[in-house]
Amino acid sequence: MRGFWRGLAIFLLGGILGTGFGVALGFFLFPFVFPPPPAVEQITEADRAALYATGTFIHANPSDPIHYGKGKVSVYRRAVFLEPDFEVGPGPAYHVYLVPKATVRGEADVKDSMFVDLGRLRAFKGSQRYSIPEGVDLSKYPSVVIWCERFGVLISPADLAAAK
Structure with missing residues (x-):
C-alpha cells in the first residue's frame, strides 16, 4: 500500500511540474508561433515636415540568432517612425525606447540610463508610429532601441544621425 501512495505522489508531482513547464514554455513560444500581422501605419504630413x-537598426550581438533587428527608423519632433523595412525577431514584451547614450551595444547601456519608453512594439515587422511625450529634448537621445522588457534583453539598437 505504501508503494501505491508513493507512486501517486510522484505521478501528481510530475503532473504539476509538467503543467507548469508547459505553460511557461507556451508563454515563451506564443509570439514565435502566432506573431502579429505586419504593421502598416503611416506618418502624418505634419510630422513629416519636422x-x-x-x-538603422542593427544586430547588436551576431552570436545571438534570436535577438536581431534591421530596417530604418526616422525620428520626428513628435514621433518615432519605424519604416516599412523594419523587422525584429519575435519575442515577448518588446518596447521602443529613446536612450540617452550613443552607440548602444549591450544591455548595460540601456539599464544604466534614464530612457524614455515610447510603448510596446505592436508588430515584429512593418511601419509603426510611436508618439514622443511632451517635453522630451531629442538632442539628449541619440539612440532608439527595441528592448525586451520581460527578460531585460537588448534586441536591436539604432544610432541616430541628424537629418539633412
Whole structure:
C-alpha cells in the first residue's frame, strides 16, 4: 500500500511540474508561433515636415540568432517612425525606447540610463508610429532601441544621425 501512495505522489508531482513547464514554455513560444500581422501605419504630413534624425537598426550581438533587428527608423519632433523595412525577431514584451547614450551595444547601456519608453512594439515587422511625450529634448537621445522588457534583453539598437 505504501508503494501505491508513493507512486501517486510522484505521478501528481510530475503532473504539476509538467503543467507548469508547459505553460511557461507556451508563454515563451506564443509570439514565435502566432506573431502579429505586419504593421502598416503611416506618418502624418505634419510630422513629416519636422524630420529630426534617422538611423538603422542593427544586430547588436551576431552570436545571438534570436535577438536581431534591421530596417530604418526616422525620428520626428513628435514621433518615432519605424519604416516599412523594419523587422525584429519575435519575442515577448518588446518596447521602443529613446536612450540617452550613443552607440548602444549591450544591455548595460540601456539599464544604466534614464530612457524614455515610447510603448510596446505592436508588430515584429512593418511601419509603426510611436508618439514622443511632451517635453522630451531629442538632442539628449541619440539612440532608439527595441528592448525586451520581460527578460531585460537588448534586441536591436539604432544610432541616430541628424537629418539633412
